[in-house]
Amino acid sequence: MSRSLGVTVNHRPDARTVVTLAVRDFSYDPFDPAVMADPLPYYRVLRDRHPVYYVEQWDTFALSRFADVWDVLGRNDGTFVASEGTLPAATVLARHNDGPVDDPPLHPMPFHANFDDPIYGGVRGSHSKPLRPRNVAGLADRIRRLANERLDELLARGSFDLTQDYGGIVAASMVCGLLGLPDDVAPDVLGTVNAGSLAKPGDGVNTATARPGYLEYLVPLVETRRAEGADGTQPIVDGLLRYRLPDGSALSDVEVATQMLGVFIGGTETVPKIVAHGLWELSRRPDQLAAVRADLDANVPVAREEIIRFCAPAQWFARTARKPYTVHGTTIRPGQRIITLLASAARDEREYADPDEFAWDRPIERLLAFGRGQHVCLGVHLARLEITILITEWLKRVADFEVDVGAAWRPPSSFQWGWNSLPVSVSASVPSRGN
Ligand code: HEM
Structure with a gap:
């Protein structure tokens, strides 16, 4: 009989689940279907017993403690690079390297995160302008208007999907605006990104095969922009069209579109899941919800x-x-990989007291959810603003709502393990906006 470690996790908002893992036979593989269905108990064992866990099949070390991930991501001295991608599929990790991996060839250029500086920083800087703090602050009115337009329609309907129909459409519309796509394709963009992020057990997310779908939107846009003349009024696509690599070469249309995928995907998929899940957590704790409601302007940024x-x-x-x-x-030898388990770091009891509890006003001195260092999330300021506004406007207009727990859907994933679908019914709301 193997000895068992009782691990209590509070990851399902509908129930407190007790999961036990056999410690003696413990094994972790990020693509194991059991891990993809519920990684949290695995993370607890990794943090406690195997803070540097080697997965032989992928020649990869899993780092699970907050402090270790913090240190590793903070190193910008070329010790770690993303030359095999920041989200490699199993097929990539199955090839073991004999030594350091060079940057990829310049052309055809893959996503710029696969390069080290100066190319990485150059491409990132060429299209980051609209996502800098001052420019993001100027987007607040548009986010608020989009949120209220959604609420006008959804509250009249009464029942809908909180993830997709509320934050999903707003986040996708913001991405469309940033990239120069019309707002009316936002539902299609949302559907395409959601489909592309579904991970397969044993394989992970294969963004390479999902790309044709994404590029269908982006390549025609780049072609049009090149023909019109990239005068800088569309800062993301124009910035990329005007960028020159250190060897003087420019990016082709497909290469420009490929660089835009970060904003296309990153900007669409994460915010809606966080907003819906966060509102659910608050709704399950009436005392916390009342405390947040007492002063939305002061408290939503804290709860966020x-x-x-x-x-x-x-x-x-x-x-x-x-x-x-x-x-x-x-x-860890040159050519070997690490995976930084950000979701484990977020539940590390060495960093956060009682980390499986949701406490809206817990002191948070350090956060790894947006990464850190060289590759820190380009959309961090926009993400925070969208979440603040989406939650504030919801709490202003929705007095009471109920989640259909049985129909909530969190697909197994090695990448985005979040509530893709959260059906809700609103029982009491304020009809007009701005109240
Ligand atoms: C709460 C929402 C979000 C979270 C938690 C999040 C998280 C992250 C994390 C952890 C990374 C770093 C990946 C790494 O270390 O390899 C990242 C990268 C990135 N994110 Fe976000 N993200 C969010 C929203 C957004 C938004 C709204 C956008 C754009 C509008 C965006 C665009 C990007 C891009 C372009 C990168 C790649 C950065 C690079 O490698 O240069 N993200 N995000």
């Missing part, structure tokens, strides 16, 4: 940080070592 910690769906991002790195006595 706990909602992000507790609900952020991204599980991990990968890096490949280019220099040896030793952690907890284990040396």
